[in-house]
Amino acid sequence: MTDFDAATQNSDAAHPPEWPEQPAGLVIMGKRQGTKKENRQLWGRTALAAALWHSAPQPKPVVIFVASDIHGPQRTPDADAVKQMLIQKFEIPSDFVVTRKKTNCTLLEVRAVQAIRRAYGLEQIFAVTHLYHAARSQRYFDEVIAGAAVIPVHPDILAEIAFPTDLQNLLDEIQQLVAESMPGKLDNLREYLVERFLGWAHAADPRGRFERRLAKVLRPGAYS
Numbered sequence: 355m356t357d358f359d360a361a362t363q364n365s366d367a368a369h370p371p372e373w374p375e376q377p378a379g380l381v382i383m384g385k386r387q388g389t390k391k392e393n394r395q396l397w398g399r400t401a402l403a404a405a406l407w408h409s410a411p412q413p414k415p416v417v418i419f420v421a422s423d424i425h426g427p428q429r430t431p432d433a434d435a436v437k438q439m440l441i442q443k444f445e446i447p448s449d450f451v452v453t454r455k456k457t458n459c460t461l462l463e464v465r466a467v468q469a470i471r472r473a474y475g476l477e478q479i480f481a482v483t484h485l486y487h488a489a490r491s492q493r494y495f496d497e498v499i500a501g502a503a504v505i506p507v508h509p510d511i512l513a514e515i516a517f518p519t520d521l522q523n524l525l526d527e528i529q530q531l532v533a534e535s536m537p538g539k540l541d542n543l544r545e546y547l548v549e550r551f552l553g554w555a556h557a558a559d560p561r562g563r564f565e566r567r568l569a570k571v572l573r574p575g576a577y578s
Contacts, residue, residue: 370515376477377413381467383483384421398535400436401528402507403482404444409515420466422455459569461562464494486545
């Protein structure tokens with residue numbers, strides 16, 4: 355059994371979503387660039403969201419991104435970079451892309467998504483993030499949005515998606531971005547330790563005041 359199989363055993367998140375008959379929201383969870391020159395995890399999340407969008411039946415979901423971090427030496431807002439990638443690289447019409455520069459705190463991301471869900475009348479929310487971040491994200495969504503589901507970024511998930519056969523070149527690019535986004539062992543260990551710490555902090559402070567303050571300290575140059 356692989357680490358992915360063990361982590362997602364008996365979980366609905368181990369499979370692509372069953373789309374509702376009414377419009378849904380497909381959320382790309384933010385990922386800080388940090389010291390990495392290329393934010394490969396954010397691009398992997400964006401790529402998997404694009405694969406899910408193309409595989410979804412009508413009515414197509416709305417793709418949502420609300421994180422306010424910045425990317426690269428030009429200090430480009432992540433929201434602008436994600437929107438450009440979705441529209442230009444992944445051929446998703448702009449009418450289906452909703453971006454807001456709101457927050458770099460996962461709990462506030464979830465609350466911002468709830469506001470967008472209500473404004474757009476979305477029946478269900480599916481969120482895309484990496485496996486180490488999935489459990490805490492699901493916990494927050496369970497507290498704020500009933501029935502929301504978190505989908506891990508992983509090649510095994512991508513392999514189960516019924517992607518349109520006429521977009522094979524696009525699928526090849528998505529597969530590469532998802533594969534490149536997978537964290538190595540040391541990165542994964544660090545991320546799981548951070549997630550455990552933030553989980554404990556949330557248990558002690560469900561309103562998220564500590565997490566919000568920590569985000570401001572760690573990301574002072576980000577848009578907010």
